[in-house]
Amino acid sequence: MSTFQVTFWGVRGSRPTPDFSHFRYGGNTSCVEVQAGGQTIILDAGSGLTELSHSLTQRARQTQDDATRATLLFSHLHHDHTQGLPFFFPAFNPHNRIHIFGPDLTGNGFPHDINEIVMPPYFPLTLSDMRGVCGVQDFLLNHVLLLGGDLPGPLLRSADAPDIPGQEAMVKVEGLFAQEHPNDILYYRISYRGRSLVYASDREPETVRGIDAFSRFAHHTDLLIHDAQYTEAHYFGLQPGSPCTKGWGHSYTKLACKAATAAGARQLVLTHYDPEYDDATVDEIGRRAQNWYSGAQLAYEGMTIDLTPTQPPPQLPAPHPADAETDLDFWMQDSKTRPSRN
């Protein structure tokens, strides 16, 4: 029951890429499952949610009441984070209990906005046909979400409110509203029994220097899941045939590593790869990342990270001497003549 595990079901940015050359990391868009203290939390509903749906249904069959209970948290409403929702099969079963939360990024309220994703003529059914969904709520500014303990379901309450009995044993979800992605975004920090993860799948930091709001939010987290969509050359428009992507709301490898270092994150997992990048390119991104954050890992579909409190915490990575170097020189070389070193 004290398990705290993170599993990746979709690690691709922008659009799904069902291509053999993308097979090792996977072509599904953003979806991460968190199991903490017996609670199932799902971060984003990209196309990876479909595979998770099958797994949850299979797991429910092994329980006494054959029911799926889950809390689905949306970071924002771009297609690559929502396109799995209409195919979230457990949500259509009235026997299940699915709670959905997300940010109000339009002023119309999150329930209104998410409703428009699942309705004709975009999809033949509506959100009200999802009989397993118990509630859809705004994740409010300066609020925290509590799960587990004796609570009958997720409880969203003011961050300033005094603790409730047994809160120390509950799962706590905090949010950081940010303008570091077009149309804004909500980052999540999930804590359980002294361990935590921060989910920032789509992020272009405003600065790579100093301590910003994100660094404080992610301070000393055990696991930072961070956007690493582009190579540095691609980001700056120096990759032949590709546009400059600066300002598109995503990071290149070094930015992600710098964010982890600024926050003092204990582990860094890179995700949300550009859909044009094949496995070999993502391999190279992982090798390059070691120049700025020792031990940075590349997310792939099926990857699980154990944050269970009974395990010793991971060591903080050592500062790297190449910290200030640019990555551009490497990526500007012809791929056939690139050195094989990191």
Ligand SMILES: [Zn+2]
């Ligand atoms: Zn995205």
